Amino acid sequence: MKVLIIGSGGREHAFAWKLSQSPLVTQLYIAPGNAGTSEVGENIKIDVNDFKAIKEFVLAKDIQMVIVGPEVPLVKGIHDFFLADTELMDIPVIGPTTKGALLEGSKDFAKNFMHKYGIPTAGYQTFDNQNIDKAPEFLKTLNPPYVLKADGLAAGKGVLIIDSYDEAVAELEEMIINEKFGSASQKVVIEEFLSGIECSVFVLTDGQSYKILPSAKDYKRIGERDTGLNTGGMGSISPVPFADEAFMKKVEKRIIIPTIEGLKSEGIIYKGFIFFGLIKVDGDPFVIEYNVRMGDPEAESVIPRIKSDLMELFIGIGNGNLQDKDITFDDRFCTSIFLVSGGYPGSYPKNKLISGLGKTNDCILFHAGTKIHPESNEILTNGGRVIAISSFGRTMKEALDISYKNASKISFDGKYYRKDLGKDLMN
Ligand code: AMP
Numbered sequence: 001m002k003v004l005i006i007g008s009g010g011r012e013h014a015f016a017w018k019l020s021q022s023p024l025v026t027q028l029y030i031a032p033g034n035a036g037t038s039e040v041g042e043n044i045k046i047d048v049n050d051f052k053a054i055k056e057f058v059l060a061k062d063i064q065m066v067i068v069g070p071e072v073p074l075v076k077g078i079h080d081f082f083l084a085d086t087e088l089m090d091i092p093v094i095g096p097t098t099k100g101a102l103l104e105g106s107k108d109f110a111k112n113f114m115h116k117y118g119i120p121t122a123g124y125q126t127f128d129n130q131n132i133d134k135a136p137e138f139l140k141t142l143n144p145p146y147v148l149k150a151d152g153l154a155a156g157k158g159v160l161i162i163d164s165y166d167e168a169v170a171e172l173e174e175m176i177i178n179e180k181f182g183s184a185s186q187k188v189v190i191e192e193f194l195s196g197i198e199c200s201v202f203v204l205t206d207g208q209s210y211k212i213l214p215s216a217k218d219y220k221r222i223g224e225r226d227t228g229l230n231t232g233g234m235g236s237i238s239p240v241p242f243a244d245e246a247f248m249k250k251v252e253k254r255i256i257i258p259t260i261e262g263l264k265s266e267g268i269i270y271k272g273f274i275f276f277g278l279i280k281v282d283g284d285p286f287v288i289e290y291n292v293r294m295g296d297p298e299a300e301s302v303i304p305r306i307k308s309d310l311m312e313l314f315i316g317i318g319n320g321n322l323q324d325k326d327i328t329f330d331d332r333f334c335t336s337i338f339l340v341s342g343g344y345p346g347s348y349p350k351n352k353l354i355s356g357l358g359k360t361n362d363c364i365l366f367h368a369g370t371k372i373h374p375e376s377n378e379i380l381t382n383g384g385r386v387i388a389i390s391s392f393g394r395t396m397k398e399a400l401d402i403s404y405k406n407a408s409k410i411s412f413d414g415k416y417y418r419k420d421l422g423k424d425l426m427n
């Protein structure tokens with residue numbers, strides 16, 4: 001089959017790396033991809049949101065499946081675009097239609113959905129410029145810190161956690177009245193703060209049945225011991241020791257099954273990944289957020305652990321017979337450490353020469369912000385998060401030691417990475 005992957009990050013490189021091993025895949029294209037994806041497929045210069053250009057390419061190359069990595073094209077309706085076009089409608093798209101993508105595209109929709117289907121999540125109310133005057137009253141019913149979430153997509157920046165009541169009231173005005181996050185914060189969900197430890201769980205679904213993928217934990221903050229600014233993710237570890245069998249049973253029964261059943265009841269035919277951002281509070285799982293795609297950087301530790309042919313599973317999603325497909329996992333730990341550009345997540349330079357890639361061993365390198373110099377063919381930095389180093393080990397420590405050993409072999413100006421991954425999970 002000829003397959004097109006949409007996106008350019010470490011997640012998309014992980015998909016491309018895995019699919020390139022499938023005997024079912026004859027041609028693999030990545031739009032727009034990065035230096036790493038060009039080693040396992042062909043990069044195509046098309047923007048992830050340019051549906052018209054994607055259509056032209058899909059028809060010209062006779063693409064038989066499209067796999068969407070990031071959330072924005074899904075929320076903007078790439079799957080609906082395919083379904084509405086007689087020339088494209090029979091080509092399976094991995095990723096939900098806009099109705100399903102609302103689970104990520106609107107926090108208010110996601111909270112109402114969870115409320116309706118009895119899925120455990122923090123208590124909440126939603127405010128906009130019609131009822132903002134009622135917000136101070138609601139805030140008074142909550143204990144600090146206060147959690148304020150922009151309803152729409154805000155590139156991972158739309159959640160504020162605020163200690164002071166007065167500041168929370170002021171920030172709410174900033175968000176709703178002054179549109180701090182643009183139209184995304186015209187509506188704001190205020191919710192109860194939950195105290196616990198977070199992890200990510202993913203399923204693949206064809207809208208009827210589902211396959212649960214290994215759990216993972218990502219490290220969001222730039223600084224060690226989870227300090228400093230939020231990033232797109234500094235690394236990930238799979239599996240998560242505290243997401244043990246008893247916990248995962250609760251996740252399946254209380255969260256995964258009601259979510260799939262809820263989508264069906266809403267008449268939403270959901271095909272793709274569902275990402276459950278969870279928090280464990282006193283042994284019980286609560287949903288912090290839904291995402292409608294695979295996680296990044298979680299993909300870089302979860303995808304390598306899938307032993308089965310991922311293309312078979314995607315075909316099962318397309319055909320609606322996922323339940324007939326087998327999925328097996330590598331039971332070793334996989335740890336993935338991101339090397340990032342100095343200055344990230346603030347401003348940082350690009351086009352720094354990356355050296356030492358050939359000196360690494362026993363690991364998989366997943367590129368994110370990289371590109372190939374058109375003349376010299378050298379690999380250069382091209383983003384904040386540059387390369388993830390994923391390694392296996394019988395223990396988490398063994399896997400981490402290999403990732404860290406390799407992290408020291410790769411060089412570029414300003415290279416930074418967190419040295420404390422996994423420390424919070426080992427005791
Ligand atoms: P989100 O963008 O929804 O993933 O939120 C970003 C981060 O804010 C989460 O990963 C959590 O660490 C934190 N967070 C969001 N909602 C809550 C909540 N209700 N209680 C505690 N922390 C939260």
Ligand code: GLY
Pocket residue numbers: 218232233291294295296297298
């Ligand atoms: N790792 C969090 C995300 O993919 O949004």
